[in-house]
Amino acid sequence: xxxITRPVLPPLPVPAPQDDALFVDSIxxxxxxxSAFHGAAGPxxxxxxxxxxxxGKSAVQRIVHTLRQQGYLRRDPGDRGYLPGLRLLDHxxxxxxxxxxxxxxxxxxxxxxxxxxxxxxxxxxxxLRLVYALRFxxxxxxxxASLIGTSVPLYCTAGGRAVLGRLxxxxxxxxxxxxxxxxxxxRTLTDPDAIMARVAEAREAGFAIAEEQIVAGEIALxxxxxxxxxxxxxxxxxxxxxxxxxxxxxxxxxxxxxMTAAGALNRR
Amino acid sequence: xxxITRPVLPPLPVPAPQDDALFVDSIxxxxxxxSAFHGAAGPxxxxxxxxxxxxGKSAVQRIVHTLRQQGYLRRDPGDRGYLPGLRLLDHxxxxxxxxxxxxxxxxxxxxxxxxxxxxxxxxxxxxLRLVYALRFxxxxxxxxASLIGTSVPLYCTAGGRAVLGRLxxxxxxxxxxxxxxxxxxxRTLTDPDAIMARVAEAREAGFAIAEEQIVAGEIALxxxxxxxxxxxxxxxxxxxxxxxxxxxxxxxxxxxxxMTAAGALNRR
DNA sequence: GCAAAAGGTATCGCAAAGCGATACGGTCGT
DNA sequence: ACGACCGTATCGCTTTGCGATACCTTTTGC
Numbered sequence: 001x002x003x004i005t006r007p008v009l010p011p012l013p014v015p016a017p018q019d020d021a022l023f024v025d026s027i028x029x030x031x032x033x034x035s036a037f038h039g040a041a042g043p044x045x046x047x048x049x050x051x052x053x054x055x056g057k058s059a060v061q062r063i064v065h066t067l068r069q070q071g072y073l074r075r076d077p078g079d080r081g082y083l084p085g086l087r088l089l090d091h092x093x094x095x096x097x098x099x100x101x102x103x104x105x106x107x108x109x110x111x112x113x114x115x116x117x118x119x120x121x122x123x124x125x126x127x128l129r130l131v132y133a134l135r136f137x138x139x140x141x142x143x144x145a146s147l148i149g150t151s152v153p154l155y156c157t158a159g160g161r162a163v164l165g166r167l168x169x170x171x172x173x174x175x176x177x178x179x180x181x182x183x184x185x186x187r188t189l190t191d192p193d194a195i196m197a198r199v200a201e202a203r204e205a206g207f208a209i210a211e212e213q214i215v216a217g218e219i220a221l222x223x224x225x226x227x228x229x230x231x232x233x234x235x236x237x238x239x240x241x242x243x244x245x246x247x248x249x250x251x252x253x254x255x256x257x258x259m260t261a262a263g264a265l266n267r268r
Numbered sequence: 269x270x271x272i273t274r275p276v277l278p279p280l281p282v283p284a285p286q287d288d289a290l291f292v293d294s295i296x297x298x299x300x301x302x303s304a305f306h307g308a309a310g311p312x313x314x315x316x317x318x319x320x321x322x323x324g325k326s327a328v329q330r331i332v333h334t335l336r337q338q339g340y341l342r343r344d345p346g347d348r349g350y351l352p353g354l355r356l357l358d359h360x361x362x363x364x365x366x367x368x369x370x371x372x373x374x375x376x377x378x379x380x381x382x383x384x385x386x387x388x389x390x391x392x393x394x395x396l397r398l399v400y401a402l403r404f405x406x407x408x409x410x411x412x413a414s415l416i417g418t419s420v421p422l423y424c425t426a427g428g429r430a431v432l433g434r435l436x437x438x439x440x441x442x443x444x445x446x447x448x449x450x451x452x453x454x455r456t457l458t459d460p461d462a463i464m465a466r467v468a469e470a471r472e473a474g475f476a477i478a479e480e481q482i483v484a485g486e487i488a489l490x491x492x493x494x495x496x497x498x499x500x501x502x503x504x505x506x507x508x509x510x511x512x513x514x515x516x517x518x519x520x521x522x523x524x525x526x527m528t529a530a531g532a533l534n535r536r
Numbered sequence: 537g538c539a540a541a542a543g544g545t546a547t548c549g550c551a552a553a554g555c556g557a558t559a560c561g562g563t564c565g566t
Numbered sequence: 567a568c569g570a571c572c573g574t575a576t577c578g579c580t581t582t583g584c585g586a587t588a589c590c591t592t593t594t595g596c
Binding site: 067078098100101124212 | 297302305364
């Protein structure tokens with residue numbers, strides 16, 4: 001049995017909120033400190049935070065002090081270093097509550113969950129990646145992968161390819177070119193042309209299928225979600241297990257449902 | 269049908285991350301701006317943010333600028349004011365990933381979910397409130413109330429009373445005294461003595477039951493989760509509908525399961 | 537349709553706020 | 567027992583970010 005307490009995802013090199021170090025607001029520094037935890041595997045000490053954030057030790061010291069007394073950072077119970085604090089969840093909640101896209105998608109996604117019986121989720125595009133904003137587990141949701149905020153690259157996910165398919169071809173190619181193409185699983189496509197071929201398929205079909213592009217044994221179907229102007233803002237996923245489905249039957253069963261769901265969102 | 273896109277919870281006056289305005293770090297100011305959204309019902313303009321955060325317009329202007337280019341804030345698509353940004357989810361994920369308590373509770377909670385078939389969740393204590401850190405919907409999870417980061421008061425929730433029961437009596441009384449006792453539903457207890465009586469019951473039984481203390485039609489069972497020293501750090505909830513259960517049968521069915529689950533966590 | 541109000545953006549100089557450097561005590565690991 | 571590292575504290579210098587102010591655009595009210 002695998003350790004479900006740790007994210008099942010491979011060591012996704014978290015697409016770091018890179019700051020164009022141009023603007024050196026002190027507020028940005030605060031978030032630099034918090035962002036130091038993005039790649040982290042455990043608690044970080046002051047020194048580690050300083051190293052990861054590129055800030056001086058004194059600066060980190062003061063910033064950590066503030067963040068701690070505000071509840072955005074806390075000491076590890078075992079007294080080894082620091083950890084992100086509970087208050088961060090308050091802001092995540094505000095994001096979900098107030099986001100109009102999420103409000104629009106939520107009911108549709110719940111219906112889709114009921115209709116498919118599989119795991120469904122909604123993710124929003126952020127440059128080269130998709131960030132999961134809403135997730136509904138299936139009954140047999142083994143995964144700790146129901147965590148909000150997880151992000152995956154556009155180039156090797158069903159939703160990502162669905163999104164790319166709704167962008168001008170040169171733009172899609174540019175995105176793939178800017179992405180670091182990592183073979184997460186043995187079957188991950190890393191050849192730009194091969195990826196673009198899949199994107200083209202997705203554009204025509206209106207949905208994309210990805211088989212174990214990131215996690216072994218997983219199959220996912222993605223459809224794009226558009227804004228009023230027709231630009232893709234994110235994607236809806238239906239995810240299942242290859243132990244139960246093959247690509248054809250998965251698509252036959254769920255593509256119509258998923259596309260109907262997305263369609264309800266996209267017109268208007 | 270109710271509008272499930274809006275939180276089903278009553279207008280919970282969000283226990284605001286109050287800052288003792290002593291430390292006036294500029295980093296704290298950044299979070300003051302983000303915290304302005306806690307009570308908000310929609311997008312906020314610069315002026316509104318300034319008013320809610322108690323900062324000057326110029327300060328807000330600059331801070332918003334920074335937050336926006338970092339992705340922690342964005343403009344409303346309809347071009348009305350500002351909204352929390354996607355990057356906030358990255359930090360929420362770090363919190364969940366790295367938190368040792370959550371890692372400890374997760375597998376147990378998933379088992380409990382399977383065993384009960386009802387909605388289960390784990391919440392952590394933050395002063396006067398419990399913040400939901402993990403949630404697993406039931407099949408008939410109508411609610412958008414599966415959102416992480418939602419918080420509820422200690423005094424009127426099953427988990428809260430379970431937590432209070434593991435604190436010294438004077439401490440529990442002090443917490444209730446400091447809480448603003450609001451009758452969210454018609455049946456919410458607001459008399460301190462009555463609440464303390466429930467807390468005492470919870471202490472003896474090892475679990476607490478709360479019937480529609482916040483949301484009408486909901487019944488919840490809470491058991492405390494302790495750290496190594498025996499102090500309560502949070503609670504596990506099992507939540508169901510009064511349409512299907514009465515308090516007695518709910519307790520008979522789920523108290524043993526929930527207490528076993530918590531027990532597995534609490535020893536050691 | 538016009539006046540008034542509010543929203544967003546920009547500039548600029550002064551004061552305060554935060555960083556760098558440095559030093560100290562405690563704890564871990566070898 | 568020693569050295570490395572971690573967290574804490576102090577203290578000037580300088581940088582940074584705030585307040586005041588002004589301008590333009592959009593919305594509100596009549």
